[in-house]
Amino acid sequence: MTLPLIVAKSLRQHLLSTVVTAASIALAGGLLMAVWVVKTQSNDAFTKQNAGFDAVLGARSAKLQLVLNAIFHLEASPGNLPWADYEDIAKNSAVALALPIAVGDNYHGYRLVGTTTNLFAVEHAPGRKYRLAEGESFLPGYMEAVLGSFAAQQLKLKVGDKFHPYHGLTFDEKQKHEELYVVTGILEPSNTPADRVIWIPLEGVQHMKGHDAKTSTEISAVLVKLKNPIAGRGLELMYNKQGNRLTFAWPIAQVVAELFGKIAWFDKVLELVAWLVAAVATGSVLASIYNSMNERRRDIAILRALGARAHTIFLAVVLECAAIAVLGMVAAFAVYLGITGVAAHIIRTETGVVLNAFAWHPILAWAPAAMIGLSALAGVIPALKAYRTNVAENLVPVS
């Protein structure tokens, strides 16, 4: 009990520096864990996110733009394709399900996506289809809308409410359409980008007043579910190599992974900053304890006079540094949850991809271990000073 008592007393005697140093450890540790978790979770979430589809067929463009537009409902549509292209791929023997979509309108920044009721046949996760939490599906040919859960929550729309769509993919109040849509249903949360979408019948987008009449039989893309994902190879050859009018983006995960590959340097910079902050915080433990060694010399000498071995004093100082780090890392989890919570909210609002701040990640174990270990290591320097304290000289009070 002696060592813990000595450490606890010392922490209490130097309360202000203990709190300040632990706070710096908390900020650094929280930032380190948050950067790592947000980075890996968003990487995983985006690359594993396909909303239940294997591929996207669209106008000739970069695959990434096509996927971002059709799956994540980000970016502009690269162009339209004729309805016949949908019919062709829908009857291909390798295709299990093809879902045409048309985009071009929004309601307060939330996209209206025209599609068919086949949406409800899509398994967005194993064993889970898009299902209505309340109300019913839109009827083809009617000005009816089914809202994703997040869109409904943010727009505060409920079944029976009516709204006017706005032209374009970004909100501009001058671009209001005359049509009046009624909300007929709200989807259960799917934790996919579909949660941020206002789903309406395909014809709704195609025939919206103000849209080019020539595009009234065109669609923006076709979302494709394959019977066997390997079959995508043949379709990719057919559309991408043998033709030059359409792009077949397959497999979706690989397309998104290429995006993360391009911004990997940014991840590295973030990691480096987080590690630097952690190193500075650890250094602050060293500085804080080292600078207080002069005022501790008499206490150390008294403990030695009572029979405490020099290595006991050494250990007490190292343990004190580790204890500051332990206190800091306990608080770091609050910092971590705060940063991750804000990041997750922003990512969900902007992309519909859901991060879980409470999900387990190994960094949540080894960041505290590393911070505590590094702090204990930093404590070796003041501990050596304590170890070498001249007992006889320091038993005399400093006047």
Place this chain on the structure above:
Amino acid sequence: MPLLEISNLKKSYAAPDGGTHVVVDVPDFKLEAQAQVALSGESGSGKTTFLNLIAGILAPDTGSIKLNGQELAGLRESARDRVRATTIGYIFQTFNLLQGYTALENVLLGMSFGPGADREFAKTLLKRVGLEAKLNHLPRQLSTGQQQRVAVARALANRPKLVLADEPTGNLDHANAGESLKLIREACRENGAALLLVSHDREVLGQFESVQKLGKLNRAAAQPLS
């Protein structure tokens, strides 16, 4: 066999002029178990260094210190720490209580590095010195006399065979000094510990049956530290 047996003990320090300054040069000194001896010594007579050598806080340059049959002079620092923790109690002129610790915790620390913490014994000691109502008081919440009593209890906490007291009444007023000295002597007697007390106060020295002059004992005392 004496409890403490010292022969040809020498300790010197480096002097500012580059030479060495001999502070302790004691050819012979003995202290029987449970005896109470006072050493009279003026400032600069090497009394604190002498006590620190006996306590194992300092290592001698040459000579022998046998305590309870064990030779201290050749021991490593950690072994001397162990002897101090188990065999010696030390009362300082300035009490040297740890300011962040309560009276009870100070006494507990006095035994923690030796026989181990014994809360009941620590309370008994504090009760013996009249501080049963002040167990959880910090030193700054105690009077000077009360702090000295905590120091006495702490010196006896490890059930020592020898208590060293360096000017233990030097910081106390006349009334408290007499009372404190009486307490130290009684407490040592009750706990079976020998007492070696150093003082330059004639009233204190007058209380002892056995008084030795450090000036005679320590041949180096003739050349006081500047």
